[in-house]
Amino acid sequence: MKVCRTIAEYRAEIATFRAASESVGVVTTMGALHAGHMALVERAKSGNDRVVTTIFVNPTQFGQAADLEKYPRPEAQDLEMFRSAGVDAVLIPSVEEMYPRGDETIVETTRLAHVLHGLVRPGHFRGVATVVTKLFNIAQPDRAYFGEKDYQQLAVIRRMVRDLHMPLEIVGVPTVRESDGLAMSSRNIRLSPEHRKEAVVLNQCLDHAETLMGTASTVAGLKADVQEMVQGRTSGKLMAFDVVDPESFEPVEGPLNRPIAIMMSVEFGEGEDAVLLIDQREIVP
Numbered sequence: 001m002k003v004c005r006t007i008a009e010y011r012a013e014i015a016t017f018r019a020a021s022e023s024v025g026v027v028t029t030m031g032a033l034h035a036g037h038m039a040l041v042e043r044a045k046s047g048n049d050r051v052v053t054t055i056f057v058n059p060t061q062f063g064q065a066a067d068l069e070k071y072p073r074p075e076a077q078d079l080e081m082f083r084s085a086g087v088d089a090v091l092i093p094s095v096e097e098m099y100p101r102g103d104e105t106i107v108e109t110t111r112l113a114h115v116l117h118g119l120v121r122p123g124h125f126r127g128v129a130t131v132v133t134k135l136f137n138i139a140q141p142d143r144a145y146f147g148e149k150d151y152q153q154l155a156v157i158r159r160m161v162r163d164l165h166m167p168l169e170i171v172g173v174p175t176v177r178e179s180d181g182l183a184m185s186s187r188n189i190r191l192s193p194e195h196r197k198e199a200v201v202l203n204q205c206l207d208h209a210e211t212l213m214g215t216a217s218t219v220a221g222l223k224a225d226v227q228e229m230v231q232g233r234t235s236g237k238l239m240a241f242d243v244v245d246p247e248s249f250e251p252v253e254g255p256l257n258r259p260i261a262i263m264m265s266v267e268f269g270e271g272e273d274a275v276l277l278i279d280q281r282e283i284v285p
């Protein structure tokens, strides 16, 4: 596996694959890898001749400086995981190279970025769309792999690729979970032991939604139940529980009798130690 610290090195490596007419899949990450990331790599390996990855803790998608600073960066371990999974090349660029001095170009989905999780984290999806565009331009892959766990992110990227006619395929990969149902996340290791136990509540709320589907229950009833579950079982704060149409992302109300997507987020801890966890599920009656 070639470890590239500059865009030029990475491009040169990928150019050798292209010269041999090999297809290229990319997996973009912020590092602190876990089995969720590795599921994307495996999927990419099965669909392409070559798999390339990136590790970049993107400053423009973080709201709070503290969250950015505290983001784990176990680089040696990450490289070992990519290496043993058979990744061909990884880019670990500097912030200075990714965001050249005096840069003034951003990419933004105008509606999708400003609803739901975008309200809780202003500017987040602009940062994501911008960095993902840069990484696509750098790697020029045939396919790019993203987790369904970051459901709105996946939707933003799909829309962006369609709208801007980017010549690649976006592949969504199902969420990988811990044995108790908690969605794997690089943020999980920042949870205190208490909060780690409580964090299972996100998956429990999504399970609960599934059991109510097709019954006489309504979205309002489900939201009340979820508020009670989070408040009653944990010290976390329910930041969002959005029930939307999986296609349009418009809010759904009334009876639970049509396909829905739920996006939820719960914050554990206070101030600088706060950890925001997200989870999602698509449910079809």
Ligand code: AMP
Residues within 6 Å of the ligand: 028, 029, 030, 031, 035, 036, 037, 039, 040, 145, 146, 147, 148, 149, 150, 173, 174, 175, 176, 177, 183, 184, 185, 186
């Ligand atoms: P991140 O390093 O958090 O930016 O995530 C990089 C990619 O891995 C994104 O496409 C995420 O959606 C995906 N990902 C993160 N956690 C999981 C998970 N538990 N299961 C599947 N994909 C995931």
